[in-house]
Amino acid sequence: MADLIVPELITGFTVYGVPQVQYAVDGVSGQDFTSAVTCAAFKESVAVETVCTGYSEVVKARQKKVDELGEVLACLARANAKFDSSPKTGDKVTVDNASWVKDVCVKYGVEITWDGNKISYGNMQKATTNVQYAIDREDNDLEQDMVTLQSYISKRDNAYSTASKVVKKTLNAGSTTIGNMGR
Helix, strand or coil, rough: CCEEEEEEEEEEEECCCCEEEEEEEEEEEEECCCHHHHHHHHHHHHHHHHHHHHHHHHHHHHHHHHHHHHHHHHHHHHCCCCCCCCCCCCCEEEECCCCHHHHHHHHCCCCCCCCCCEEHHHHHHHHHHHHHHHHHHHHHHHHHHHHHHHHHHHHHHHHHHHHHHHHHHHHHHHHHHHHCCCC
16 A cells, blocks of 8 residues: 555645645645545555455356366266166267267366267266366365455455544544634
8 A cells, every 4th residue: 555655745835844745646646644545545445356356256267167067077977877887998878968068078178088979988987087187176276266365355354444444533633623623
C-alpha cells in the first residue's frame, strides 16, 4: 500500500517555516494524508479482490476437470466390470458414453486407445492408470490453488480492515476536534 502513496511538496506553502506536503495516490494528486491512506487501502483491497476472483475461477475450472475425469473413471470402471473373471489382454468391451469419454480425454490430454466404442482389457488398464494420474495431478494443483486463494482472501480482508480502521479513526478525530471547538 505504501508504494501507492507519493508525498508531493506544496510549492510556496509553509507553516511556521515547515514545508507542507500533499499526497498523490496512484497518480492522483492533491490529497491529505488520511484521504491518501484510505484511498490506497481501498485500491489495494479492490486489486486483491480481483486476484481472488481470478483464482476462484481457476479453482472452479480445476474442480470441474476433476469431476469430469472422475466420471470418466466411473465409466471405465463400469466397463471393466463387464470383463469375465480372467480376461485376456485383447478381450474387448463396450464403454457406456464412449463418445463423451473420448471427448473428455481429448479435452484434458489423457491418452486412451480405442477400437470404435470398445476398449481392450490391456488398454483399459492403461486408460484407468492415465485417468487416475490426471485426477491426482489436478487434485495436487487444486490444493495448492486453494492455499493461494486463502492467502489472497486473507490479504483482501486485511486491506479492507485497514481501510475501515483509517476511515473510523478519521471520523473519530474529526468528531473529537469538533467537540473540542465547542468547549
